[in-house]
Structures are given as structure tokens and as C-alpha cells.
Amino acid sequence: MKLMAIDGNSILNRAYYGIRPLSTRDGLYTHAIYGFLTTLLRLRDEEQPDAVCVAFDLHAPTFRHKADESYKATRKPMPEELRMQVPVLKEVLDALNIPRYEAEGWEADDWLGTISRRCEAEGWDCVVVTGDKDSLQLITEKTKVKLVSTRMGQTTTKDMTPESFREQYGFDPIHMIDLKALMGDSSDNIPGVPGVGEKTAMDLIQKYGSIDTIYEKLPDIEAKPAAIKKLTEGEESARHSYWLATIVTDAPLDFNPEVNAVKAPGPDAYSLFLKLEFSKLIERFDLRQGAPALAESERISVAASVEQVTSAAKAGELLELWRNADHISLLALPDLSGVAVYCATGGDTAVMSELFFDRYQGNWNHLLASLFSGDIKKVSHNVKDLMRLLLLNNLPAEGFIFDTALAAYLLDATAGSYDLGRLFVSYFNEELPKPLYLDPDAFALLGDRAAAEASFDSCATAVDALYDALAPKLRERGQQELFETIELPLCRCLAEMELAGCRVDAKALSDFGELLSRRAKDLEAKIYHLADGEFNINSPKQLGEILFDRLGLPHGKKTKTGWSTNADVLEKLRWESPIVDAVLEYRQLTKLKSTYADGLLKALDPDGRVRTSFQMTVTATGRLSSTEPNLQNIPTRTDLGSEIRKMFVPEPGNVLVDADYSQIELRLLAHISGDEGMRAAFLSGGDFHAETASKVFGVAREDVTHEMRRRAKAVNFGIVYGISAFSLGQDIGVSQKEAKAYMDAYFATFPGVRSYMDRVVEQAKADGYVETLYHRRRDLPELASSNFNLRSFGQRVALNMPIQGTAADIMKLAMIAVWKRLKSELPRAKLVLQVHDELIVECPEGDARRAAVLLAEEMEGVAHLSVPLTADAYWGKNWLEAKG
DNA sequence: GTAATCACG
DNA sequence: ACGTACGTGATTACT
Numbered sequence A: 001m002k003l004m005a006i007d008g009n010s011i012l013n014r015a016y017y018g019i020r021p022l023s024t025r026d027g028l029y030t031h032a033i034y035g036f037l038t039t040l041l042r043l044r045d046e047e048q049p050d051a052v053c054v055a056f057d058l059h060a061p062t063f064r065h066k067a068d069e070s071y072k073a074t075r076k077p078m079p080e081e082l083r084m085q086v087p088v089l090k091e092v093l094d095a096l097n098i099p100r101y102e103a104e105g106w107e108a109d110d111w112l113g114t115i116s117r118r119c120e121a122e123g124w125d126c127v128v129v130t131g132d133k134d135s136l137q138l139i140t141e142k143t144k145v146k147l148v149s150t151r152m153g154q155t156t157t158k159d160m161t162p163e164s165f166r167e168q169y170g171f172d173p174i175h176m177i178d179l180k181a182l183m184g185d186s187s188d189n190i191p192g193v194p195g196v197g198e199k200t201a202m203d204l205i206q207k208y209g210s211i212d213t214i215y216e217k218l219p220d221i222e223a224k225p226a227a228i229k230k231l232t233e234g235e236e237s238a239r240h241s242y243w244l245a246t247i248v249t250d251a252p253l254d255f256n257p258e259v260n261a262v263k264a265p266g267p268d269a270y271s272l273f274l275k276l277e278f279s280k281l282i283e284r285f286d287l288r289q290g291a292p293a294l295a296e297s298e299r300i301s302v303a304a305s306v307e308q309v310t311s312a313a314k315a316g317e318l319l320e321l322w323r324n325a326d327h328i329s330l331l332a333l334p335d336l337s338g339v340a341v342y343c344a345t346g347g348d349t350a351v352m353s354e355l356f357f358d359r360y361q362g363n364w365n366h367l368l369a370s371l372f373s374g375d376i377k378k379v380s381h382n383v384k385d386l387m388r389l390l391l392l393n394n395l396p397a398e399g400f401i402f403d404t405a406l407a408a409y410l411l412d413a414t415a416g417s418y419d420l421g422r423l424f425v426s427y428f429n430e431e432l433p434k435p436l437y438l439d440p441d442a443f444a445l446l447g448d449r450a451a452a453e454a455s456f457d458s459c460a461t462a463v464d465a466l467y468d469a470l471a472p473k474l475r476e477r478g479q480q481e482l483f484e485t486i487e488l489p490l491c492r493c494l495a496e497m498e499l500a501g502c503r504v505d506a507k508a509l510s511d512f513g514e515l516l517s518r519r520a521k522d523l524e525a526k527i528y529h530l531a532d533g534e535f536n537i538n539s540p541k542q543l544g545e546i547l548f549d550r551l552g553l554p555h556g557k558k559t560k561t562g563w564s565t566n567a568d569v570l571e572k573l574r575w576e577s578p579i580v581d582a583v584l585e586y587r588q589l590t591k592l593k594s595t596y597a598d599g600l601l602k603a604l605d606p607d608g609r610v611r612t613s614f615q616m617t618v619t620a621t622g623r624l625s626s627t628e629p630n631l632q633n634i635p636t637r638t639d640l641g642s643e644i645r646k647m648f649v650p651e652p653g654n655v656l657v658d659a660d661y662s663q664i665e666l667r668l669l670a671h672i673s674g675d676e677g678m679r680a681a682f683l684s685g686g687d688f689h690a691e692t693a694s695k696v697f698g699v700a701r702e703d704v705t706h707e708m709r710r711r712a713k714a715v716n717f718g719i720v721y722g723i724s725a726f727s728l729g730q731d732i733g734v735s736q737k738e739a740k741a742y743m744d745a746y747f748a749t750f751p752g753v754r755s756y757m758d759r760v761v762e763q764a765k766a767d768g769y770v771e772t773l774y775h776r777r778r779d780l781p782e783l784a785s786s787n788f789n790l791r792s793f794g795q796r797v798a799l800n801m802p803i804q805g806t807a808a809d810i811m812k813l814a815m816i817a818v819w820k821r822l823k824s825e826l827p828r829a830k831l832v833l834q835v836h837d838e839l840i841v842e843c844p845e846g847d848a849r850r851a852a853v854l855l856a857e858e859m860e861g862v863a864h865l866s867v868p869l870t871a872d873a874y875w876g877k878n879w880l881e882a883k884g
Numbered sequence B: 001g002t003a004a005t006c007a008c009g
Numbered sequence C: 001a002c003g004t005a006c007g008t009g010a011t012t013a014c015t
Helices: A008-018 A031-047 A085-095 A108-121 A133-138 A162-169 A173-183 A198-208 A211-217 A225-233 A235-245 A269-275 A279-284 A298-303 A312-324 A364-371 A383-392 A404-411 A420-428 A440-446 A449-476 A480-500 A506-531 A540-550 A567-572 A578-603 A639-646 A664-673 A676-683 A688-696 A706-721 A725-732 A736-749 A751-767 A788-825 A845-861
Strands: A002-007 A051-055 A125-130 A143-151 A154-160 A306-308 A328-332 A338-344 A350-356 A378-380 A400-403 A613-615 A625-627 A654-661 A769-771 A777-779 A830-834 A838-844 A871-876
Touching: A002 A008, A002 A031, A002 A108, A008 A031, A008 A085, A008 A108, A008 A125, A008 A143, A031 A085, A031 A125, A031 A143, A031 A279, A051 A108, A085 A269, A108 A125, A108 A133, A108 A143, A125 A133, A133 A143, A133 A173, A154 A162, A162 A173, A173 A198, A173 A211, A173 A235, A198 A211, A211 A235, A225 A235, A269 A279, A279 A420, A312 A338, A312 A350, A312 A364, A328 A449, A338 A364, A338 A449, A350 A449, A378 A449, A383 A400, A383 A480, A400 A404, A400 A449, A400 A480, A404 A420, A404 A449, A404 A480, A420 A449, A449 A480, A480 A613, A480 A788, A480 A830, A506 A578, A506 A639, A540 A578, A567 A578, A578 A639, A654 A788, A654 A845, A664 A676, A664 A706, A664 A751, A664 A788, A676 A688, A676 A751, A688 A706, A688 A736, A706 A725, A706 A736, A706 A788, A725 A736, A736 A751, A751 A769, A751 A788, A769 A788, A777 A788, A788 A830, A788 A838, A788 A845, A838 A845, A845 A871
Parallel strands: A002 A051, A002 A125, A125 A143, A306 A350, A328 A378, A378 A400
Antiparallel strands: A143 A154, A328 A338, A338 A350, A613 A625, A654 A838, A654 A871, A769 A777, A830 A838
């Protein structure tokens, strides 16, 4: 039989510092608890114990069993974000039926010591789980210590048995106490022998085993005379330290391992986990059995009466009902073969309608066309995707007044996921039946219409419930206008862009792919020759071995798994060996081949166009992102990469028109900070980076060299990202000191920028969030963190988000404006792409000039800043040409 | 599934 | 003293 005893404080601590912060919507931090539970699960799987319990420290202010006034005085107080998690973890453990041990004035160690000895007395094995090396003294033949460490979110454990301990330390585990008695431990306030450190202490214990033996033999021991003197003088302290370092093994505890036998979780666990938003852990702890199904929730059982539409007359009735309703909430199956509509009809009543068109006998096209026309106000989840589906089927896509996914994104842009099920748990602490139909793959693979139907109606009802919850919150936070004038109208614009797609010259692309292959093959042979053997060049591990071990090149930065082989590092090694250049070029070629040549060809639709999906709820700043394929990272920085842009072409007779904002982020920095010098630089209309260089380096405008401009440009970008001198130096290849001088000069030149940076961070600390000019918000719990790195990250984000985010807002407004004007003035022109500060339109050749003018006008006119906002537009027969 | 790398703004 | 720029997505290797 085996018992696993966990040091609760130690594991919680490690989880807290090892995992990035996570909190529920109402501000309760949960990452330490989450980390604790995943560690618990892992260790339980690994050890398969028959019993589990957890021990906690509990310090009474007035009583300490180790009567030392300053005991633990040097320990830092627990950060508030961790302290708040302790009682909740205890609640969780109680709910899981895992016994815990704690009492005033006792430490977790003392319980672990006592528990392990009682286990042994009962003939049980014991596994002590802790991150604290103090506990190693408890190791015996029947008790092992599992040392846990959490680094970068990764938990690793090391089993310490008498053998492995002796192998590592060279003495028996029990003499860990003697070691501490000599060397002391500042975090536990154990003095040890003054002047004796880890090295001397280890050496002595390895030779003599215990302090008793050492003091018996004094002064005739093998040690330096100075050490002998310190030991003699420090005997009293050593004896006292021994006592302090000894873990109690006979605490007053009536302990029986049987009582801790593993039990099933109790009835409260499920709701508690829902409250903490631990959906994944609900599965892993298997908490769902016996839980009430969602359908029993009050909101839904009162509201819905489900009926299916089977006649044209019925359809007419429903349309009438929907037209007169304040709004309806609906969801559609991904192939549009079914729609679920929830319609509140006053008081506590509602009509829930499920339309499945393979069964429906009447003219359902008419029903759909009416449903999605402008005179029925609709709420849905992921409106852009639904609009794309509707437009694809030549149906109208009007009258959408709310999108629950978009609203939830505006309320918390860093939540990461906005699927209906998760939102519902987060807002109502209840689970939705798994919305099978929302996952097109699951639906297609299973062909399980029955399962989809079973959850369909409750999901439409959930959309309505979320609308009621989210809409007032948007208003409270002043984000209604952002929602109504930017996010929601953009859905239609993006749906049309996705549908339009971009034409790609497939033949040219596959020819280019062939060329890349041939050149990569040549390089591969060359690399094998230079390396004196074959290996996988694409494996950073194998490449590192070849470069740094076999060829003995000097290594630079390290990664978690070995030496870095990234382009930055290799760049510095170019002169060391010709293999480096070959590898760099090989990387470039294979990247172009696999991601762009092959990748785009794979994504090509039969009509020769690629259709990306624009994601509206992914970035923390408000930008869009592009997936499957990503068309926002098509190469442009190298000549070879630019070849790919030549493959993006219009239909015959058309051209591509490309318009991009000029330095929109820096202009926004000038506007938001109000720095007069920076504003003047933009108002003068010259080359801003050169202008900056002239001011920062104190030379006349015409004396600015290429290198000075390059450096000034890097500083400008660095400022927007929340710079540090170190990274700036790295980036432009100067010393940290020199970089610091540039920054000082920069801030002296633009003092308003520095005061803005201070101001925005202060404000963010006070508010807990930052926002854009249009009230897009990003929460910043990182600023309150006790972790230096996280806090610094929070500060950089506080500087960057309002700028990057406002630029994103402005671009979205511009897209809406451009879309509207194109629709009325140049109906044959279509927006096809957005790349953050760049818009691309495809239109007939004859419309090119007017489209270019229109683009620039709308992009420039959409915001009124205290500096000019400028956009440049060109056109051409492919994307590269259109970049001007 | 995670890590490393590299493409973009 | 800390450890090192903001925001993304796709591919490949490897556990």
C-alpha cells in the first residue's frame, strides 16, 4: 500500500510562479490552483497511490513551536494574487474528498514528517511530494521524496530514494539535517555556523556524516585551520541550527493512512470547477456524471417551447412573429441545412423553432430570404461566418444587430476562446450540451444529425441569454459605439472579402516551387559535404550538433533544448564556415517552398483563387488575423520572397490596387503623446526617420547618413514596442551603452513621448487596463504581478496596445468606408485583402485610378488627428507591382 | 502537443 | 539584480 503526501504550500507556490496568470471573468486568479491540480493529476497517474493527502503551513501570529522570534522573518510575504487562491484550493480539495492537514503553528514539513513515519509504522510506503529540499531528510527505504520543479510552465519531477540521494550527495538522507546545521539556510532563517558555506559543509558531512562525529573529533579533523576555528566557535549555533532544521516526525496527530484512501469527488466539485472555469479539468477528474443537464436550467426550461416548421402556413406565422419581435437569436448549421431560432414573446415565454430543410416541404428559400432580410433583427454567434455562408448561397445577410462572440471579445480581448460553450460556462456557471454542429468536422465525420439536433435548440437559447448578459456590459463600459460602428459593420465587409478571395497564378507558383526544390537540393548536397555526413538540416537539434559539436563553431544564445541555430545567431557565424551561409540559404528556400509555394497551392480553390479566413476575435490589440491560408505574411522583404507576390494576380482585364498607410503607428504616437517636436516632424511632411536622425544625432538634415537613419528608424520602432536599451542594442548591433545614449537623446528630443510613456503606464496600473482612442480595451493583470518579467511585459504592452490598437481601429473604419463607397461608385471593384496597414482592391483596369484615389481618400479621411494621416495607393498587374 | 524557426505588419 | 521589443500563423521535428 502506498500513500502520497503533498506539500500544499510548496506545490501551490511553484505552480503560481511557473504558470502565466489566469483568472476567471470576475477577477479571481486561478493559475496556481490550476497548476496544483494538473500536478496532482500527473503524479497520481505516475504513482498510482492508494491514498492521497495534502499538508499546509498555518502560522499563528502569537505562537511558534520553534521559539525563535525572527523565525521565517526573512521570507517575503505571499503576493496577494497567490494568497487569494489558498482558501479556494482548500475548498477544491475538500470537494474532491482529498484530506488535508494543517494546524496553527505547524508547518507542512512537520505533517509530512509525521505522516511518513506513521505510514511506515503501519507498513505503508510513502511518497512525499514537494519542491523543498528540506524534506529530503525524510527519505528512508519506505519513504521517497518526489522533488517537483516548474519551469516555463513545464513541470518536472525527480524521484529521490536512499540510493539516488546517496549518489547525488554522498551521504545518508538523515544527514541532510547535519548539512543544514553547518551551512544554514537563509530562507528558513537557520543560522548554521557563521563562515561555513555549502562547499565546506558538504565536504565535512561527506567525510564525517554528522555534526556529532565532527565535534567529537575536533580539532583533529581534516579541514582548513580557519574552518576548524569557525566550527569551534560556532558549536552552539550548529547545535541550535540542527534542532531548527530537524523536521518534526511526532506531531500530535492521530493518523491512519487508511482514512486517506482515494475517494471519488464529492457532489460540490462539479459546480466549483465550473465557477473556476476549469472545463478541461472537469473531464480529467471525471466530474460530470450525475450533474444536472443544462436543459433543466431555469432560463431555458421556462423560456423554450420547441417546434419544427413543417408547412408554408407555419412559416408565414413565424415570419410575422419574428418581424414583430424586439430581436431573435439564431444559429445555423455549417451547411445551412438547419437553423434554430429563439424568439422571446414577452414575460417568461418564448418560441423556439428548429428549421431543418431536408424535411421541410414548402418554399424554404423564401423563408430563408425573409429571415435574413433587413426587417428581422437578429442576434447570432460569429456573424461574419454566417454572413459568408448566406452570401455564398445567394441569400441576403442583413439585419444583424448583435454578435455574442464579438461582444465577448470586446469585453475581454485576451480570453483566448469565445466558443459558445465556454462563454456560457464563464457567464452562467453552467455547461451547454456539446454543440456538435458548431464543429464542421465533427458534424461531417459523424454525420450525426441526431446529436446536433439534440443540442441545437439549447444553443440558440444560450445565444439569447448571452445577448442579455453582454449587451448591457458593453454599454456600461462605453464600448457600444465601437461595437456598432466598427466591429459589427466590418462583418459584412470581411465576409465579402473572404468570399471574393485572391487569384493566384498556379502554373507560375508550381514552376517557382520546382526551382526552389532544385536549388535546395544543390545546397543540401553542399551542406552534407561540408558537414562530412548526412543529417536532417531541418532539425535544429541535429543542426546544432553538427555546427557546434562536430564543427566546433562558437555558440551564441541557448534555447530550452540546446544551442540556438536561428538566423540571428547564424548571421554572426557566417565568416566561420561556408556551411553557415549554405544553411541560411537552405532555410530560406525550404521556407518559401513549404509554406508559400506548396502551402498556397494546397489552399487553392478550383476557380484558381485562395480564400483566407479573417479572424476577428484573436488578437489582444484589435488587429485581424488571417488563417488557412495566412495571407498577411506573404514574403516581401527579400527579392526571392517577393517572387511569391508576383503570383498574386487579378482576373484578366482587372488590376490590383494597393493602398497603405504611411507610418500610421508613429503618427498615432505623435498624436496621442502630443509631443510638439514629433508633431512638427510629421507636419513638415519630410522623411520621418531621417528627421528623427537629424534631431537625435544633432546633425543637419542633409548630413544624415544612411546608417544614422537606419538607427533612428530602429529607435522609432523600439519606442512603439516599449523598448529597452539591451534589445535596441541587439537589434541595431551596437552596445547596450550606446543604445542607451540613443534613447536618452531620443527622449530629450521628444520629451512629450517620455511623459506619455510614464502617464500611460501609471494610468494602466490604476485602471487595470489600457484602451485605444475608440475604447477598445485590453486588461492588464500583469501590471499587478509580483513577477518582474511579467510586470515588465505588462508595461511594454501598456505602451504598445493603445497605438497598435488605435491603428487597427482606424483601418477597420477605413475598410467599412471604402466598402460602402465602392459599392455605390465602383460596383465592379472588390476589396480582397487587408494586411494591417494595407488594403488591396481588385477592379477592372479602367477603374484603377478612381479606385486608388477613393482608397487613399477614405483611408486618410476616416480619422482626424493632430498630424496628417496619409495613405499611398498604386496599382499593377500583380501584388508586387501594385505595391508601387 | 510543444518547441523552434521564420514569414509578415 | 532581474532578462530583454509589440502583434500574429504555418511548418517541421520530436516526445
